[in-house]
Amino acid sequence: MKKIFTLFAAVMMAATMFAGEFGILVNGKTYFAGESVDPFEGFDQFLAHVPVVAGDYVQLCDAGNDYATWAVDLNTASVEGFTRNGDKYNVTVSGCFDFYIKIKLGQDQLYIGPGSVDCGAGVDISGGQGGGQGGEGGQGGEGGGGSESGKDYNFAFIGSIGGDWNVTEIKDEYTFDERGRWTGTLAAHPQKPGAAYVVIADHIGNQYKTKGWQGEDAQKVTLYWANGFEDSNVWQLPTEQTLYIIMRSCTFKGEIEVERVDKATYDAYTIDWGTQGVEETVAGEKAHKVFVDGQLRIIRGDKVFDATGREIK
Secondary structure, eight states: OOOOOOHHHHHHHHHHHSTTOEEEEETTTEEEEOEEEEEETTEEEEEEEEEEOTTOEEEEEEGGGTTEEEOOEEOTTSOSSEEEETTEEEEOOOEEEEEEEEEOTTOOEEEEEEOSSOOOOOEEOOSSOGGGSSSOSSOTTTTOOOOEEGGGSOEEEEEEOTTOSOBOSOOGGGBOOTTSEEEEEOOOBTTBTTEEEEEEEETTSOEEEEESOBOTTOSEEEEEEOSSOTTEEOEEEEOSSEEEEEEEEEEETSEEEEEEOOHHHHHHOOOOOTTOOHHHHSTTOOOEEEEETTEEEEEETTEEEOTTSOEEO
């Protein structure tokens, strides 16, 4: 696995390496690119013009980083109708709005104001995009779209763990090792003695959740890339005891199967990462994304694909 980064560090790195590729993702599928605008009060800013309707949800999105999504606090001067809910914002209004993604060390914000111009059409990244490799698999949360091995990513438990209300960043003490294993002791949720509630996050910021409630008796569960699917939930784990947990399988923006085992099994275990990624099976060609005349293009070798994975001749 790669060197561990917190989610914040990954976001700040993206701001440096992929300036201008921040935008807004609507309902997990339609991407509206932001453009870099003048700094304001010490914030670097990216502006996206986004149409929404009541009932939508929106997320911050980094197109240059496999469409990683996350959320930050709303600037208090934002218009009404948007409420942060974990890693997304629920929408109760309709119209065109200006989204200012405001980046400052340790103080990232999102300001949403009335639309200053007409909103154009976004780019649909849902058509086979799953895993960010241009046309491999389906929409993440709906059955797992990722086909890329998780080998080159870091994964960690987050949630109501360690006695904290809500651990939202990858932390060393909750991170799976290169053999797909984690061991440790969890403190209880502040209001639930004996119980910790976890999901998994990767170092890019994607979250993986259960489909439906997984209570204290669940020894083995599957978590899915939480790309807005219904009934996403958590895995309850016991506290104040040493836990031994292994990944039976793991795909990036796909599915992660984890299991509680005994110490002997844990000590002997090493995950078989396999060769699940298209990048590992198609002559080692690495895909990368560019925007041409405002449209997403995916380039692999001498071939060019649109956002749905269709080759452009």
